[in-house]
Amino acid sequence: xxxxxxxxxxxxxxxxxxxxxxxxxxxxxxxxxxxxxxxxxxxxxxxxxxxxxxxxxxxxxxxxxxxxxxxxxxxxxxxxxxxxxxxxxxxxxxxxxxxxxxxxxxxxxxxxxxxxxxxxxxxxxxxxxxxxxxxxxxxxxxxxxxxxxxxxxxxxxxxxxxxxxxxxxxxxxxxxxxxxxxxxxxxxxxxxxxxxxxxxxxxxxxxxxxxxxxxxxxxxxxxxxxxxxxxxxxxxxxxxxxxxxxxxxxxxxxxxxxxxxxxxxxxxxxxxxxxxxxxxxxxxxxxxxxxxxxxxxxxxxxxxxxxxxxxxxxxxxxxxxxxxxxxxxxxxxxxxxxxxxxxxxxxxxxxxxxxxxxxxxxxxxxxxxxxxxxxxxxxxxxxxxxxxxxxxxxxxxxxxxxxxxxxxxxxxxxxxxxxxxxxxxxxxxxxxxxxxxxxxxxxxxxxxxxxxxxxxxxxxxxxxxxxxxxxxxxxxxxxxxxxxxxxxxxxxxxxxxxxxxxxxxxxxxxxxxxxxxxxxxxxxxxxxxxxxxxxxxxxxxxxxxxxxxxxxxxxxxxxxxxxxxxxxxxxxxxxxxxxxxxxxxxxxxxxxxxxxxxxxxxxxxxxxxxxxxxxxxxxxxxxxxxxxxxxxxxxxxxxxxxxxxxxxxxxxxxxxxxxxxxxxxxxxxxxxxxxxxxxxxxxxxxxxxxxxxxxxxxxxxxxxxxxxxxxxxxxxxxxxxxxxxxxxxxxxxxxxxxxxxxxx
Ligand code: BGC
Numbered sequence: 076x077x078x079x080x081x082x083x084x085x086x087x088x089x090x091x092x093x094x095x096x097x098x099x100x101x102x103x104x105x106x107x108x109x110x111x112x113x114x115x116x117x118x119x120x121x122x123x124x125x126x127x128x129x130x131x132x133x134x135x136x137x138x139x140x141x142x143x144x145x146x147x148x149x150x151x152x153x154x155x156x157x158x159x160x161x162x163x164x165x166x167x168x169x170x171x172x173x174x175x176x177x178x179x180x181x182x183x184x185x186x187x188x189x190x191x192x193x194x195x196x197x198x199x200x201x202x203x204x205x206x207x208x209x210x211x212x213x214x215x216x217x218x219x220x221x222x223x224x225x226x227x228x229x230x231x232x233x234x235x236x237x238x239x240x241x242x243x244x245x246x247x248x249x250x251x252x253x254x255x256x257x258x259x260x261x262x263x264x265x266x267x268x269x270x271x272x273x274x275x276x277x278x279x280x281x282x283x284x285x286x287x288x289x290x291x292x293x294x295x296x297x298x299x300x301x302x303x304x305x306x307x308x309x310x311x312x313x314x315x316x317x318x319x320x321x322x323x324x325x326x327x328x329x330x331x332x333x334x335x336x337x338x339x340x341x342x343x344x345x346x347x348x349x350x351x352x353x354x355x356x357x358x359x360x361x362x363x364x365x366x367x368x369x370x371x372x373x374x375x376x377x378x379x380x381x382x383x384x385x386x387x388x389x390x391x392x393x394x395x396x397x398x399x400x401x402x403x404x405x406x407x408x409x410x411x412x413x414x415x416x417x418x419x420x421x422x423x424x425x426x427x428x429x430x431x432x433x434x435x436x437x438x439x440x441x442x443x444x445x446x447x448x449x450x451x452x453x454x455x456x457x458x459x460x461x462x463x464x465x466x467x468x469x470x471x472x473x474x475x476x477x478x479x480x481x482x483x484x485x486x487x488x489x490x491x492x493x494x495x496x497x498x499x500x501x502x503x504x505x506x507x508x509x510x511x512x513x514x515x516x517x518x519x520x521x522x523x524x525x526x527x528x529x530x531x532x533x534x535x536x537x538x539x540x541x542x543x544x545x546x547x548x549x550x551x552x553x554x555x556x557x558x559x560x561x562x563x564x565x566x567x568x569x570x571x572x573x574x575x576x577x578x579x580x581x582x583x584x585x586x587x588x589x590x591x592x593x594x595x596x597x598x599x600x601x602x603x604x605x606x607x608x609x610x611x612x613x614x615x616x617x618x619x620x621x622x623x624x625x626x627x628x629x630x631x632x633x634x635x636x637x638x639x640x641x642x643x644x645x646x647x648x649x650x651x652x653x654x655x656x657x658x659x660x661x662x663x664x665x666x667x668x669x670x671x672x673x674x675x676x677x678x679x680x681x682x683x684x685x686x687x688x689x690x691x692x693x694x695x696x697x698x699x700x701x702x703x704x705x706x707x708x709x710x711x712x713x714x715x716x717x718x719x720x721x722x723x724x725x726x727x728x729x730x731x732x733x734x735x736x737x738x739x740x741x742x743x744x745x746x747x748x749x750x751x752x753x754x755x756x757x758x759x760x761x762x763x764x765x766x767x768x769x770x771x772x773x774x775x776x777x778x779x780x781x782x783x784x785x786x787x788x789x790x791x792x793x794x795x796x797x798x799x800x801x802x803x804x805x806x807x808x809x810x811x812x813x814x815x816x817x818x819x
Pocket of ligand 1: 117173220299300416
């Protein structure tokens with residue numbers, strides 16, 4: 076305990092009040108002991124300060140949403156964004172911002188995908204850690220949310236995510252794990268849903284065993300707003316603060332449990348102490364920020380993140396002298412953020428059309444509205460006529476607010492029909508067409524092959540207008556890369572058959588095969604792969620070198636690669652490092668084809684070369700082995716791949732890694748010869764004593780067939796297929812147990 080003195084002076088009533096919110100946004104103060112109240116507000120893409128009892132939030136700068144900032148692949152940028160938001164919190168007297176939100180994008184349909192970063196846990200964790208570092212460097216707290224498996228909005232408060240331990244550890248937890256280990260967020264927010272039959276707000280396994288005991292989390296756990304089921308069980312599990320306060324409606328659960336002994340005073344005191352630690356950790360200071368400066372930062376962050384998906388015949392950047400028809404109401408009413416608790420009352424929203432007018436010769440037609448799927452036929456006709464006149468169309472497309480938000484999921488991934496219709500009219504008439512998308516999550520693009528260029532601008536915050544204009548006219552060279560896969564159709568997504576479940580249980584049957592891990596394994600073509608994005612310049616990858624050819628999993632591997640800007644303009648490249656287990660995976664848990672293990676963004680002048688160095692350690696090669704509940708590195712050859720996307724590997728080198736921790740080999744009557752042959756501890760014995768004997772009856776088979784067949788034969792088969800007596804088989808089992816160190 077950090078404050079045992081204070082805890083000991085509190086009355087039971089004060090303790091109960093301290094582990095319960097005070098109103099919607101505050102912690103409970105105990106003035107007589109100098110325990111202050113802190114205010115927490117939503118974010119995480121800006122400050123959403125709502126006074127108690129009010130609805131509207133104070134004005135603040137709206138930064139880009141997680142769906143876009145993740146495409147920056149830039150830790151420094153996320154840190155900068157966190158610093159700016161931290162300063163705004165200080166200026167508004169806010170002690171803690173409720174973010175970042177980092178749930179994994181399991182399905183494109185999840186209504187909150189716009190808030191989340193990626194389908195990949197490594198990218199997610201690294202960016203979250205940087206954002207947290209930024210905010211907390213300003214003396215303001217964060218709340219890493221929603222822990223965990225809140226991957227859909229459908230029945231979000233009551234669905235039960237049925238996930239296997241390996242997927243939990245490899246896909247759904249590492250984002251939190253990295254952020255906790257690297258940045259120690261002041262708080263973590265548990266999710267609404269259940270995981271494997273247990274509310275996360277009552278899960279000792281998640282809130283204490285993994286979070287604190289394994290990862291070393293030092294902060295407090297708070298509930299999502301209304302996620303508490305039984306408050307006493309939450310306290311025992313490690314849920315420190317219930318939000319919102321709700322006049323302490325759950326007080327009775329605590330007093331009753333204390334009285335009947337199912338909750339101890341020590342357990343309650345532990346939570347109380349963590350809340351005192353939390354409020355004392357927050358350090359108010361005079362903020363240094365100005366709206367205008369932050370607006371400019373928000374614009375730059377969007378510029379560093381927007382993804383160029385297609386650019387045929389160098390149609391982009393647009394020429395300032397060529398008259399261009401800008402079509403679609405998004406040009407004047409841009410969609411810059413998503414709805415729900417993340418919604419920001421913006422300081423100043425850019426008008427994209429006006430920003431484009433500053434850079435080029437543009438004319439505008441509404442074509443279709445931003446707020447419904449419907450369009451007037453005459454508006455479409457007028458837009459096409461205008462584009463015909465100019466000979467070049469930029470369609471400002473996207474998803475209306477009503478299509479995606481916190482609180483509900485999408486049921487399809489289509490754009491409004493009117494938008495697809497307009498684009499089809501333009502391409503049928505062979506009018507060169509650029510499509511700019513403002514959407515929070517994956518959409519399908521039936522016209523992708525026909526248009527000349529596609530810019531994925533996602534939800535870019537209040538400066539997105541200027542950012543888009545700068546990218547289109549080439550004032551900024553695009554450098555974003557997709558943080559999620561765009562499949563050809565929703566049905567290709569690995570969660571398709573099990574999303575959103577039957578209303579109660581949601582089987583995560585695809586297990587670890589989420590996003591590109593699935594598409595790669597299935598060799599399935601996708602519209603745009605994970606990590607993909609173009610630039611107005613080109614980059615060459617060369618000279619990949621590893622500092623060793625072989626190692627154990629206790630060693631570190633240094634990987635260096637040279638990147639050269641081979642084009643004629645300044646640009647930035649996101650270099651991705653994937654690891655791929657090349658070994659025979661027979662008889663051991665199968666692995667994804669490749670997994671992202673490192674990345675870096677490098678800025679290069681034309682002709683310039685820079686060397687990037689990465690360090691890989693055990694986790695880069697490991698998988699989570701359920702039988703030992705630990706990370707295991709199978710002894711194997713591993714490809715270290717460096718590329719421009721998950722589907723564009725430019726260079727690859729191999730390293731031999733020897734795992735120092737073996738999975739225990741259990742010798743049972745059903746243990747098969749294959750297991751014995753693949754395990755170094757029993758291989759020789761099996762070859763010498765068992766194989767030759769047992770294959771006697773089938774010696775006429777070709778040797779490979781014998782080997783294959785033997786692979787599946789259990790030890791007990793020696794009784795049936797060789798002349799061994801049951802006693803002899805017992806003695807063989809005994810020998811094997813000694814060799815495998817499997818003694819009872
Ligand atoms: C959301 C959280 C949010 C909280 C407070 C909940 O409904 O899931 O992300 O921080 O409300 O507004």
